[in-house]
Amino acid sequence: MSSKLLSRVQCKQLRSKIIEPSGLLPSFQGHQAIGWSGFTGVDYPLQSLEPLIHEVRSNSSYAKPVFDLRVCSSGGTATESTLAELGMVSSRSPYQVSKAINKGINNKRIQFHDHSLIDFAEQLTSGHLGAKNGKPQSLSIAIVEATEITEEGELVPGASVGVTPELIQVAEKVIVEINTNSPSLRGIHDLYVPALPPSRSPLNLCTSSDRIGKSTIPLDPKKVIGIVEGFHGNFPNRTESGTSITKAISQHIIEFFKHEARRGRLPDNLHPIQSGIGAIANSVVEGLGNSSFRNLQVWTEVLQDSFLRLLESGTVQYASSMSLRFSPQELENFYKHWEFYKNHIILRPQAITNSPEIIRRLGCISLNTPVEVDLYGHVNSTCVMGSRMLNGIGGSGDFMRNAKLSIMHTPSVRPSKIDPVGISTIVPKVTHVDHTEHDIDIVVTEQGLADLRGLSPRERGREIIEKCAHPVYRPILMNYFTLAESACLKAKMGHEPILLDKAFKMHTSFLERGSMKISSW
Amino acid sequence: MSSKLLSRVQCKQLRSKIIEPSGLLPSFQGHQAIGWSGFTGVDYPLQSLEPLIHEVRSNSSYAKPVFDLRVCSSGGTATESTLAELGMVSSRSPYQVSKAINKGINNKRIQFHDHSLIDFAEQLTSGHLGAKNGKPQSLSIAIVEATEITEEGELVPGASVGVTPELIQVAEKVIVEINTNSPSLRGIHDLYVPALPPSRSPLNLCTSSDRIGKSTIPLDPKKVIGIVEGFHGNFPNRTESGTSITKAISQHIIEFFKHEARRGRLPDNLHPIQSGIGAIANSVVEGLGNSSFRNLQVWTEVLQDSFLRLLESGTVQYASSMSLRFSPQELENFYKHWEFYKNHIILRPQAITNSPEIIRRLGCISLNTPVEVDLYGHVNSTCVMGSRMLNGIGGSGDFMRNAKLSIMHTPSVRPSKIDPVGISTIVPKVTHVDHTEHDIDIVVTEQGLADLRGLSPRERGREIIEKCAHPVYRPILMNYFTLAESACLKAKMGHEPILLDKAFKMHTSFLERGSMKISSW
Structure with missing residues (x-):
């Protein structure tokens, strides 16, 4: 028994539960709903399933189990892919980034439940998730x-809280994996699980540094079927670097913030920022670092590198997140300056980070990247060409619907195989709607920023084409818009013109x- | 000065503001943003604009003002229609039911801002509403x-609270109209306006009978430019009676509730009910009255006749609403038994009734009627054929997104001019999306009830066609679905099949x- 692991399991009673991962093999049998922590962060449990994968791979007569995978969001993508390739995944909720899982979703082998993260958390505890033909499915193992x-x-x-507290609460059995190559994160978490209605109380949290829960999760020892040691390294992430496109988008956004602050519609420290993952998000955060905005608050799902530098410089006062996603260098920096970061970052479960109650109370500024946006501000975030699932809605719906300022940022075009500007992200009508016109305030591309607040659909159409569309597509879109407007007005149905x-x-x-x-046309 | 009016204006200082409506004429000039209370209820201010309408009508050289109308939701539809017919309405928010306003919206004379009611309330106080090209518009008169x-x-x-507190707070000038033909409703209201972020606190309300505000609205006397007497009668509403269709829908829903309660997924008194307006809503509420469910709570926007009878019988314990909408008979009954109803009904502003924080905390069961629903559970609530505005999203988005159970009920077909089943409400793809697949749990028609929870899009497609589509359209829809499924799976993009x-x-x-x-096809 590794002394490293022993030092992490302080509870003597639970030390008896320490086992080798191979000891878990008998637990995986038949068709099971499996909860799995991991949220795009730097770490997630991996060893627990390795012996099973090895058996299934090496022994073709092994009675392989089939899983309904309920992952916080996206966890061990490599392991997930292997499970999918071995035909061991029947369904998947609520968000995924693994290639083989994605393939299975789009070729019908895997049923995908694309849930908003807040709903996933609530459905887990209410027993609605996986209810099929009225029969709710219990969670076999977490x-x-x-x-x-x-x-x-x-x-x-660890670094990815997600729905870990809920998984532990509802699962029949629990496997705990402790990666002894990562230090303990004791003290950084604030863990609170809202009660189910009708017994739910207000979340008494008014700023990103407020704490309303405990720093640990209660664990019923009777449920624990094994504590295993993880000894893989971390899985730090590459930080996508900015381009002239992402920098132009960032500039438009920072200019807009300055404009709103000058008019008194945003405070000088803005409102708590929620920002997604990727190059545009990084450029915007970097842009904030180079601006005169100070004492910012962050209320987000995933904390990337760029925010660490802003915390150090004092540009960001406090950051609340659900997970950490750093590059190798920044991860080292994070562990090295643990005492500083522990006092400037809180990690929370997704039932809190994505709570409409909190997002609306704080008045968040929410920034996300869509697949495509249409002339009236409807947004597709999930299904390419209306049918091919990318990753899922994730938390974008929770934030876009409730933020004080909902901002969609995207390059105006993407390359296709035959044309460097073959795909316009501004389209007449999105092929799938994840966020409606009612929820989007701002659309911004490298071409410019369209402020949709207070505009009717016809006004929005012109604004988005003029400000956001790529010059190649501007006349094409304007041509469609005027044709649609004229036809629909003629038919006395001109509120939101469309040519079906x-x-x-x-x-x-x-x-x-x-x-x-x-x-x- | 009418003694009736004097008896209603207890404040001596404000009695000096009592004027004839004609005295308000000089206040209406140029292009103005006007706030106007009224929310589908039994009463709303009407006299204040009568002299102006008379002037404009009778004097063609009168310099008529033009209004941006910000109404709580829908108010004095006849007066609104007259204003629209006289060309005095430039824009309108956030919901409307007036014929001439609707015509203007669809023929481009009126810009319509179709806001979710919670967003309308918040935008009013934050100054974002009517910001055009970065210039926010102030509210001239409420x-x-x-x-x-x-x-x-x-x-x-009065009986329609809506955004009355916010209008009074943000308007430069206030006109108060007191309809002396309606009794005072003192004591029934609970009035609270959430502060703007970053100073917003939790709404400390955990059940429909909790009170968190005052029963009156503070009024800055300096803002008041006139108190006028309304002496029109009430505007009670016709109650639409049920049909075999609405009764079948109601039966499916009640059966579903019983099924969920038996399995312990709903408490025996269900969860607080939100129910819309109209014949289906009435049939469902009547069905609850005839069921064995007792001690229900109601958390809704508009209280109709049927709920009064349930309050009397004790089936409903307590009802929270934003407005009252009764038939003449029930209105009389309401006034007659005022002491009883005052202790069983609370009227609140829409910032509270439609607050995602509260709807989610209470775990509401939300029932609404759509224009059309598609195979995957996307819902169109506003735009017929994708472009012709009906009334607006109103509060449906606030509830559907946050309710514990989001139920869309509709007849499976509607008649067209040439065909009694010419319009299917179940369609391959809705022409406009107001509520996404992520938010809808149940679709129900007279044909049956589709429980979409825990289903992937392809499973949802089959479930909705089999359970909800009209028999005439079932094979047509299934044919489309199998064609789309086969084409998209072939192209490896089969998550949510569509034929564009x-x-x-x-x-x-x-x-x-x-x-x-x-x-x-």
Whole structure:
């Protein structure tokens, strides 16, 4: 028994549960719903499933189990992919980034439940999730990451909180995996699980540094079927660097913030920022660092590198997140300056980070990247060409619907195989709607920023084409818009003009010829 | 000066503000943003604008003002229609039911801002509403209904609270209209306006009978430019009676509730009910009255007749609403048994009734009627054929997004001019999305109830066609679905199958030939 692991399991009673991962093999049998922690962060449990994968791979007559995977969001993508390739995944909730899982979703082998993260958390505890034909499915096993088990037998989670508390609460059996190559994160968490209605109380949290829960998760020892050691390294992430496009987008956004602050519609320290993952998000955060805004608050789901530097410089006062996602260098920096960061960062479960109650109370500024946006501000975040699932809605719906300022940022075009500007992200009508016109305030591309607040659909159409569309697509879109406007006004149905038989013509052109550029409508 | 009016204006200082409506004429000039109380209820201010309407009508050289109308939701529809017919309405927020306003919206004379009610309330106080090209528009005049002004000069609203507190707070000038033909409603209200972020606190309300505010609205006497007497009668509403269709829908829903309660997924008194307006809503509420469910709570926007009977019988314990909408008979009954109803009903502003924080905390069961629903559970609530505005999203988005159970109920078909089943409410793809697949749990028609929880899109498609579609459209829809599924799976993009070039073929068939029935795809 590794002394490293023993030092992390303070509770003597639970030390008897320490086992080799191979000891878990008999627990995986038949068709099971499995909860699994991991949220795009730097760490997640991996060893627990390795012996099973090895058996299934090496022994073709092994009675392989089939899983309904309920992952906080996205966890061990490599392991997930392997499970999918071995045909061991029947369904998956609520968000995924693994290639083989994605393939299975789009070729019908895997049923995907694309849930908003707040709803996923609530459905887990209410027993609605996986109810099929009125029969709710219980969660057989939860595999959760921990960085320590306290003397009282409570669990200190790792860098990805997600729905770990809920998984532990509802699962019949619990496997705890402690990666001894990562230090304990004791003290950084604030863990609170809202009660179910009708017994739910207000979340008494008014700023990103407020604490309303405990720093550990209660664990019923009777449920624990194994504590295993993880000894893989971390999984730090590459930080996507900015381009002239992402920098232009960032500049438009910072200019807009300055403009709003000058007019007194935003305080000088803005409102708490929620920002997604990727190059645009990084450029915006960097832009904030170079601006005169100070004492910012962050209320987000995933904390990336760029925020660490802003915390150090004091540009950001406090950051609340659900998980940490750092590059190797910044991860080292984070562990090195643990005492500083522990006092400037709180990690929370997604039932809190994504709570409409809190997002609306704090008045968050929310920034996300869509697949495509249409003339009236409807947004597709999940289904390419209306049918191919990318990753899922994740937390974007929770934030876009409730933020004080909902901002969609995207390059105006993307390359296709045959055309460097073959795909316009501004389209006549999105092929799938994840966020409606009612929820989007600002659309911004490298071309410019469209402020949709207070505009009717026809006004929005013109604003988005003029400010956001790529010059190649501007005349194409304006042509469609004027045709649609004239036809619908003639028919006395001109509130939000559409040509039902032509609305997807740019998309079908792309599918047929590889480019959305069309010469006529 | 009417003694009736004097008895309602207890504050001596404010009595000096009592004027004839004609005295308000000089206040209406140029292009103005006007706030106006009224929320589908039994009463709203009408006299204040009468002299102006008379002037404009009778004097063609009168310099008529033009208004941006910000109404709580829907108020004095006849007066609104007159204003629209006289060309005096430039824009309108956030919801409307007036014929001439609707015509103006669809023929481009009126810009319509279709806001979720919670967002409308928040935008009013944050100054974002009407910001165009970065220039926010201030609210020139608020015309609000009151049933009394207290000795301290505070205002007792009427039967439609809506955003009355916010209008009074943000308007430069206030006109108070007291309809002396309606009794004072003092004591029934609970009025609280959330502060703006970053100073917003939790709403400390955990059940529909909790009170967190005052029963009156503070009024700055300096803002008041006139108190006028309304002496029109009430505007009680016709109650739409049930049909075999609405009764079948109601039965499916009640059966579902019983099923959920038996399995312990709903408590025996269900969860607080939100129910819309109309015949289906009435049938469902009547069905609850005939069921064995007792001690129900109601958390809704508009209280209709049927709930009064349930309050009397004790089936409903307590009802929280934003407005009252009764038939003449029930209105009389309400006034007659005022002491009883005052202790069983609370009227609140829409910032509270429609607050995601509260709706989610209470775990509401939300029932609404859509324009159309598609195979995957996306819902169109506002735009017929994607472009013709009906009334607006109103509060449906606030509830559907946050309710514990989001239920869409609709007849499976509607008649067209040439075909009694010419319009299917179940369609391959909705032409406009107001509520996404992520937010809808249950779809129910007279044909049956589809429980979408825990289903992937392909599973949802089959479930909705089999359970909800009209028999005439079932094979047509199933044919589309299998074609779409096969094409998209072949292209490895089969998560949510769609045929982009055929998705609206039933709609274009209706536009061209008057029926959605098509013989082939």
